[in-house]
Amino acid sequence: MVEQDPDYNGLDEQQSYILRLFVTGASPNSSRAISNLKQICETYLKDNYELEIIDVYQQPMIAEREQIIALPMLLKVFPSPVRRLMGDLSDTEKVLIGLGLKKY
Amino acid sequence: MSKAKEQKMNEKYPTLPKTPTGITGLDEITGGGIPKGRPTLVCGDAGCGKTLMSLEFIIRGAIDFGEPGVFMAFEEKTDELAMNVASLGFDLDKLQEEKKIKLDHVHIDRSEIEETGEYDLEGLFIRLNYAIDSIGAKRVVLDTLENLFSGLSNEAVLRAELRRLFHWLKDKGVTAIITGERGEGKLTRQGLEEYVSDCVILLDHRVINQISTRRLRIVKYRGSVHGTNEYPFLIDEEGISVLPVTSLKLEKPVSSERIRSGIPALDKMLDGRGFFKGSSILVSGTAGTGKTSIAAYFANQTCSEGNKCIYFAFEESPNQIIRNMHSIGVNLQQYVDEGLLKFFASRPTLYGLEMHLVAMYKTIKKFKPQAVVLDPITNLITVGSVSEVKSMLIRLIDFLQEEQITVMFTALTLNTIISDQTDEGVSSLVDAWLLVRDIEYNGERNRGMYIMKSRGMKHSNQVREFVITDKGLDLVEVYLGPDGVLTGSAREAQILHEQTGEVLRDYAYNRKDREISRKRKVLEAKISSLQTEFESIEEELNKVSQEEELVKQVTDKTRAEITQRRGEKG
Numbered sequence: 001m002v003e004q005d006p007d008y009n010g011l012d013e014q015q016s017y018i019l020r021l022f023v024t025g026a027s028p029n030s031s032r033a034i035s036n037l038k039q040i041c042e043t044y045l046k047d048n049y050e051l052e053i054i055d056v057y058q059q060p061m062i063a064e065r066e067q068i069i070a071l072p073m074l075l076k077v078f079p080s081p082v083r084r085l086m087g088d089l090s091d092t093e094k095v096l097i098g099l100g101l102k103k104y
Numbered sequence: 105m106s107k108a109k110e111q112k113m114n115e116k117y118p119t120l121p122k123t124p125t126g127i128t129g130l131d132e133i134t135g136g137g138i139p140k141g142r143p144t145l146v147c148g149d150a151g152c153g154k155t156l157m158s159l160e161f162i163i164r165g166a167i168d169f170g171e172p173g174v175f176m177a178f179e180e181k182t183d184e185l186a187m188n189v190a191s192l193g194f195d196l197d198k199l200q201e202e203k204k205i206k207l208d209h210v211h212i213d214r215s216e217i218e219e220t221g222e223y224d225l226e227g228l229f230i231r232l233n234y235a236i237d238s239i240g241a242k243r244v245v246l247d248t249l250e251n252l253f254s255g256l257s258n259e260a261v262l263r264a265e266l267r268r269l270f271h272w273l274k275d276k277g278v279t280a281i282i283t284g285e286r287g288e289g290k291l292t293r294q295g296l297e298e299y300v301s302d303c304v305i306l307l308d309h310r311v312i313n314q315i316s317t318r319r320l321r322i323v324k325y326r327g328s329v330h331g332t333n334e335y336p337f338l339i340d341e342e343g344i345s346v347l348p349v350t351s352l353k354l355e356k357p358v359s360s361e362r363i364r365s366g367i368p369a370l371d372k373m374l375d376g377r378g379f380f381k382g383s384s385i386l387v388s389g390t391a392g393t394g395k396t397s398i399a400a401y402f403a404n405q406t407c408s409e410g411n412k413c414i415y416f417a418f419e420e421s422p423n424q425i426i427r428n429m430h431s432i433g434v435n436l437q438q439y440v441d442e443g444l445l446k447f448f449a450s451r452p453t454l455y456g457l458e459m460h461l462v463a464m465y466k467t468i469k470k471f472k473p474q475a476v477v478l479d480p481i482t483n484l485i486t487v488g489s490v491s492e493v494k495s496m497l498i499r500l501i502d503f504l505q506e507e508q509i510t511v512m513f514t515a516l517t518l519n520t521i522i523s524d525q526t527d528e529g530v531s532s533l534v535d536a537w538l539l540v541r542d543i544e545y546n547g548e549r550n551r552g553m554y555i556m557k558s559r560g561m562k563h564s565n566q567v568r569e570f571v572i573t574d575k576g577l578d579l580v581e582v583y584l585g586p587d588g589v590l591t592g593s594a595r596e597a598q599i600l601h602e603q604t605g606e607v608l609r610d611y612a613y614n615r616k617d618r619e620i621s622r623k624r625k626v627l628e629a630k631i632s633s634l635q636t637e638f639e640s641i642e643e644e645l646n647k648v649s650q651e652e653e654l655v656k657q658v659t660d661k662t663r664a665e666i667t668q669r670r671g672e673k674g
Contacts, residue, residue, distance in 0.1 A: 022227070024227075024230070027226070029221075029222050029224065032221070032222070033221075036221075056226075056227060056230050060230050060231070061234060063227055063231035063234060064208055064231050064234070064235070067210065067211045067212075068227035068228075068231060069210060069212065069225060069227045069228045069231075069252070069255075069256075070223040070224065070225055070226075070227055070228075070256060071223060071224060071226045071227040071230075072223060073223070073227065074220075081216070082216060083216055083217075083218060084216050084217050084218070085217075085218045085219075085220045086217060086219050086220065086223045086256070087219050087220040087222055087223040088220070088221035088222045088223065089220045089221055090220065090221035090222065091219075091220045091221050094219065094220045095218075095220045097218065098218035098220065
């Protein structure tokens with residue numbers, strides 16, 4: 001369980017988002033993904049998220065465990081359902097849908 | 105001139121290095137295996153054996169060639185794969201523990217994925233690289249890579265990344281097999297063949313006349329000579345076996361050694377010594393002429409000499425044959441028990457012709473017999489056309505001759521067409537051809553046998569009567585009389601008739617002899633009586649003349665006395 005953020009005052013969510021971003025070093029796609037994600041999180045999930053950025057180059061065994069194929073990939077661990085967001089996260093609309101922050 | 109020189113130079117260059125797959129037969133077709141350090145594409149429809157073939161490549165590599173392998177499955181889960189090959193006797197879990205094989209299941213779930221921008225497949229590369237390095241793999245299989253296309257929608261990226269992947273595999277120096285589902289008008293659905301250009305193997309699973317046959321063809325193989333035909337292959341409890349059955353050369357070893365047929369009288373017809381070892385013998389005849397019996401005798405003879413024999417039965421079950429042969433005094437069961445005789449019974453419709461051939465080939469390779477019986481080949485026609493059966497038998501004969509195995513086929517000829525050229529057209533292929541025929545005459549049916557041909561030996565041109573009794577088979581000389589060829593009871597009757605005649609003749613001779621001697625005696629008696637008669641007449645005649653003489657003497661004497669007396673008076 002993840003501890004509740006004391007500052008959280010959201011309406012529907014009691015717990016914070018758990019996100020993992022898998023990147024490949026400092027490749028252009030990865031850098032873009034990181035900056036895009038940070039921006040989205042700051043805008044829509046302010047202080048209500050835990051983000052872990054993992055460099056798959058550094059931990060190659062994680063690739064098999066996490067079923068990684070395309071990179072960069074953002075894995076939404078919580079809340080369910082688990083979603084995998086491939087790409088540099090430049091399509092904000094789709095990212096929001098993927099994170100469940102916006103309906104179609 | 106210069107061209108020839110160039111060619112000679114080329115020969116000195118090292119040829120394309122190859123990695124043996126370890127799959128029976130495939131290495132023979134490809135001349136040693138698939139290109140080493142390069143990707144090979146294996147494509148085909150669903151259920152044609154792509155996954156099994158690639159998995160066997162990995163397993164054989166790990167077990168037989170000491171080359172660890174990575175199997176990346178995009179379709180099946182690793183435990184499913186392990187279960188699939190467990191039936192072939194491979195323990196994938198153990199191999200994984202020993203670090204000889206690494207299985208990795210790539211799971212792509214479209215519903216979990218959202219594409220949010222630019223991406224590449226670097227994750228797959230990292231994953232594969234890690235898997236390869238962790239066990240030092242030399243072989244890699246990517247089973248149905250095309251599944252990526254169903255999970256990810258950005259085709260442009262995928263294509264670029266696949267191209268990069270194949271280059272990367274080459275750089276990595278691993279021998280790879282990529283499998284792909286066959287697409288319409290293309291070898292693979294996504295046109296993978298344009299990335300893999302070195303070696304493409306196409307698998308096919310066709311159903312013709314309700315009988316399915318798996319086939320394999322090498323579509324291309326750069327820098328190497330390879331078999332271009334479609335080769336049937338078999339998936340059985342030992343994995344995949346491909347059969348390169350068509351040998352192009354006619355360079356078979358020959359033997360002048362003889363092998364006996366089991367019927368002494370038949371051996372006698374064949375130069376007194378039987379068939380050549382490693383030759384092919386065809387026994388053809390109409391129904392019920394004893395073809396199976398001849399074949400069983402041959403098998404029996406082979407086994408009694410301590411040699412091994414396989415009996416391929418397409419009509420009767422082994423037990424049926426053993427029982428039936430018991431009735432003519434052949435005990436095949438003992439050889440089955442001793443392990444010298446092996447029955448291999450299958451319905452012709454069990455599988456296609458090619459599969460029959462593969463199955464036979466495998467059985468023969470394993471059992472290594474000295475003689476093989478196929479009874480009857482005519483039944484194979486139900487699963488193929490005449491030309492197909494012929495081509496199959498050509499290949500079988502080819503193979504058997506190479507192995508120096510004597511083969512006896514039996515073939516049924518139909519009553520209506522008593523032609524010398526039926527027999528599935530194999531009559532020109534075989535070395536010896538025995539024909540058993542019905543001779544219907546005088547209200548009964550008998551069997552006549554003759555040797556149509558027997559290459560390389562002096563053989564009898566006589567028709568013999570073929571007799572089956574509860575003691576066994578024998579050949580009897582037929583009776584050639586003024587009424588033609590007589591067989592069976594007609595022959596017996598004729599023999600009897602002749603014997604009677606002889607007795608009568610003897611009797612007649614005797615009577616004549618006696619009469620003559622009697623006549624002689626009568627004649628002799630007559631002669632002696634005539635002689636006596638003659639003597640008596642002669643005596644009579646003599647008596648008369650003596651009397652006359654006496655009278656004359658007396659007269660003369662008297663006259664003289666008178667004359668004397670007159671003179672005294674005078």
